[in-house]
Amino acid sequence: MNEQRRLSARIAAIAESATLKVDAKAKALQAEGRPVISYAAGEPDFATPAHIVEAALEAVRDPRNHRYTPAAGLPDLREAVAAKTLRDSGLEVGANQVVVTNGGKQAVYQAFQVLLDEGDEVLVPTPYWTTYPEAIKLAGGRQVDVFAGSDQGYLVTVDQLEAARTDRTKVLLFVSPSNPTGAVHSAEQVREIGEWALEHGIWVVSDEIYQNLTYADDEGGTPPRAVSIVEAVPGLADRTILVNGVAKTYAMTGWRVGWMVGPVDVIKGAANLQSHLTSNVSNISQRAAIAALTGPQEPVEEMRRAFDRRRRLIVAELSKIDGMSVPVPRGAFYVYPDVTGLLGRDWDGATPTTSLELADLMLEKAEVAAVPGEAFGPSGFLRFSYALGDEALLEGVQRLQRLFG
Incomplete structure (x- = not known):
């Protein structure tokens, strides 16, 4: 059988999830001991509220x-x-x-x-x-x-x-x-x-x-x-x-x-x-x-307030980078700056021309992972999830401030 026919055309045409791919790469580097800070995954860093976990434990015991x-x-x-x-x-x-x-x-x-x-x-x-x-x-x-x-x-x-x-x-x-x-x-x-x-x-x-x-x-x-x-x-x-x-x-x-x-x-x-x-x-x-x-919705509100605090922090800090245009997000837990102002410029010996190249540069030079705009449509953007701890969130952006300073 022709090797190119091993998969159906329908399945062979599926692209791997770009967000999961970037997150997996960041985690692999972390496993190697590199201090990578990842803004890639769209996943809250909080534990599931306790009353929900207790309901699951009760359910496990019920035949x-x-x-x-x-x-x-x-x-x-x-x-x-x-x-x-x-x-x-x-x-x-x-x-x-x-x-x-x-x-x-x-x-x-x-x-x-x-x-x-x-x-x-x-x-x-x-x-x-x-x-x-x-x-x-x-x-x-x-x-x-x-x-x-x-x-x-x-x-x-x-x-x-x-x-x-x-x-x-x-x-x-x-x-x-x-x-x-x-x-x-x-x-x-x-x-x-x-x-x-x-x-x-x-x-x-x-x-x-x-x-x-x-x-x-x-x-x-x-x-x-x-x-x-x-x-x-x-x-x-x-x-x-x-x-x-x-x-x-x-x-x-x-x-x-x-x-x-x-x-x-x-x-x-x-x-x-x-x-x-x-x-x-x-x-x-x-x-x-x-x-x-x-059940009680108070834990939801606590998480939402934490996301709001992080949202304000990451928007303020990314906006300090000359070349990033940062619209203020009003929902979810992502910020999506326009980074076209960073492209075509020399950064520590590299000159990225696309947001994909810029994301690779950030990972290599600053050990910061973000998802390039190519994953979501046109190039020229980066997605940062702020669903990570406050300390790591600030440290990652400060690395970028030094890289692009």
Whole structure:
């Protein structure tokens, strides 16, 4: 057999997750004893709150959880997700409109699988999370990038979306707060985009994984809500899939619990797919997720305040570097500076011309890892996650200040 045919063309075309790749490289260097500080992983550094862990320990001891359960999720968790969706997204749904997935990535994958046929176009506001393109391609869809740069706060407009729309456009991907930029659309902007999608009969896949991580302009102020597109435009509910999970809000990335919420027929299709793909999510993790959604929320607020403090620190310190333009993120836990002002200049004997080359230079010369903009769209940007300890966060930026000083 020809060696080039060992893998199917579909699988051979999948790109490795750039964020995980950079994080793995940083961890490998750390294992070798190098003092690398990594801003690569989108993962809270906090422990999962204790009451959630206790719920999991109780679940381990319960024989009911040692068996198969419904592929679409435990009934109690689907009810808890429905309640959260009403509370935070302003949409009343039944438990039969929820599928519990193995993390948010599976929810994203299944959302595009159930909506797209070969050649259907998906409008993707850019910069975008690195997994979206692969999920769209695997479903046979065609990604259409709609780029919003730092000059507009990484917020795409209706005029830009309309200019990209064709008769093949079926889905709009909407993400607010955004990974990688931390940008958050205002309630009015969300309403305008939602009304445009409704007018043109376009489906919306709305990734709300960071909806509980938003920040006020004034330190200590009340954070604004991340307004859901189905709350802003209720008429879109029949053409929208909401994607969410416990990973970011509750520091549960390793527990692998996400979900998708949508119209009954779409969710039924996703449940059928999941019944052949993975069956049920770990019952232990599901029980922990129930405790997360229905238990005390004070630990969530404590983590959010810590992220806000770190956000202010990293924006202030990165802004001291001549050549970095740093829009202030309003959500998630990322900052996404425009670094074009650092390119084409000599730095300790090297002259990077792309953000990929700049990221390599930072890792080699300063032992600081960040994800280059090529992972999320155009070159010229870097993503820094500030979901790491305060001391390491400051030390890493100070290394960059010395490198680019």
